[in-house]
Amino acid sequence: MAANISHEMRTHAPGEDVLTARELYRFYRAGEEETLALRGVSLRVGRGETVAVVGPSGSGKSTLLACLAGLDEPSGGEVRVNGVRISHRPETERARLRARYVGVLLQTRNLLPHLSLRDNIRLAQRAKGRGPATSPRELLSQVGLAERAHALPRQLSGGELARAGLAVALANSPAVLLADEPTGELDSDIERMVLAMLRERAADGCAVVIVTHSDQAVRVADRVIALMDGTATDASAAHGGRLEGQEVRDATG
Numbered sequence: 001m002a003a004n005i006s007h008e009m010r011t012h013a014p015g016e017d018v019l020t021a022r023e024l025y026r027f028y029r030a031g032e033e034e035t036l037a038l039r040g041v042s043l044r045v046g047r048g049e050t051v052a053v054v055g056p057s058g059s060g061k062s063t064l065l066a067c068l069a070g071l072d073e074p075s076g077g078e079v080r081v082n083g084v085r086i087s088h089r090p091e092t093e094r095a096r097l098r099a100r101y102v103g104v105l106l107q108t109r110n111l112l113p114h115l116s117l118r119d120n121i122r123l124a125q126r127a128k129g130r131g132p133a134t135s136p137r138e139l140l141s142q143v144g145l146a147e148r149a150h151a152l153p154r155q156l157s158g159g160e161l162a163r164a165g166l167a168v169a170l171a172n173s174p175a176v177l178l179a180d181e182p183t184g185e186l187d188s189d190i191e192r193m194v195l196a197m198l199r200e201r202a203a204d205g206c207a208v209v210i211v212t213h214s215d216q217a218v219r220v221a222d223r224v225i226a227l228m229d230g231t232a233t234d235a236s237a238a239h240g241g242r243l244e245g246q247e248v249r250d251a252t253g
C-alpha cells in the first residue's frame with residue numbers, strides 16, 4: 001500500500017540511522033530440527049557508515065543480511081530502512097521497498113541469467129520506479145565492464161560477475177547497501193576496487209553493511225559486528241586500522 005509507505009517516510013539528517021534492526025529473532029524448523037539462527041540482534045547503521053559483519057560459519061550472518069534486506073522475515077523484531085518498516089509485510093511490499101531503498105549484493109544471485117548486464121541494470125532501475133538514475137553505461141564503466149554491457153551473466157568470469165553484481169546492486173542508488181561476501185573469490189586488485197566502490201557509496205551517504213571473512217573488507221569498515229550463535233557484539237575494538245580512535249557504538253543499539 002503505497003499510501004502507508006509514503007506516510008511512514010522520513011527525511012534523515014546526515015549521519016542519522018538509515019538502517020535499524022531491533023531485537024531480531026529467526027527461528028527455523030526443518031523436520032525435527034529447530035534452529036534459532038538470530039537471538040535478539042539489534043543494529044543501527046547511519047548514513048555514510050560502513051559496518052562489517054563477521055563470524056564463523058553458521059553464526060547467522062546470511063540470515064541477518066536476508067532479514068535486513070526484506071528477503072526473509074524475522075520471526076520476531078523489526079527492521080526499518082530510511083524510517084520505513086520493511087519487516088512483517090507481504091512479500092510484494094517488501095520487494096517494492098527493497099527496490100526503492102536497498103541494494104543487495106548476493107554474489108551472483110542478484111543477476112537474472114537470461115538478461116544482459118545492461119538489461120539487469122535497467123530492470124533494477126525500473127523496479128525502483130522514480131528518482132534520478134545513473135545510466136547503465138556509466139555504472140558498468142565504474143566497475144570496469146563498459147565493454148560487457150551485452151554479455152549474459154554466464155559469459156562472465158568470477159571477478160566480472162562480482163563486479164556486475166555490484167553494478168546491479170547500485171543501480172537503484174540505494175540508501176542502504178547490503179553485501180554478502182562481496183569480495184569472496186576475488187583477487188586482491190579487484191577486491192580493492194570493489195571495496196573502494198563501497199567506500200565511495202558510503203561517502204555519498206549510503207549506509208553499507210558487508211558480511212565478510214576478508215581482513216581487507218574489515219579494515220575499510222567504520223565498525224565491526226561479530227555474530228556468534230545468533231548473538232551480536234560490537235567487535236570494533238578488537239580490530240585496528242580505520243577503527244582506531246573512532247567512536248564505538250553499541251552493536252545492540
Ligand SMILES: Nc1ncnc2c1ncn2[C@@H]1O[C@H](COP(=O)(O)OP(=O)(O)OP(=O)(O)O)[C@@H](O)[C@H]1O
Pocket residue numbers: 028029030035036037055056057058059060061062063064
Ligand atoms: N532455510 C534454513 N532452514 C533451516 N536452517 C537454516 C536455514 N538457513 C540457515 N539455517 C541455519 O541457521 C544458522 C545460521 O545460518 P546462516 O547461513 O545465517 O549462517 P552464516 O553465518 O551465514 O554461515 P556461512 O558463513 O557458512 O554462510 C545455521 O545453523 C544454519 O544451518
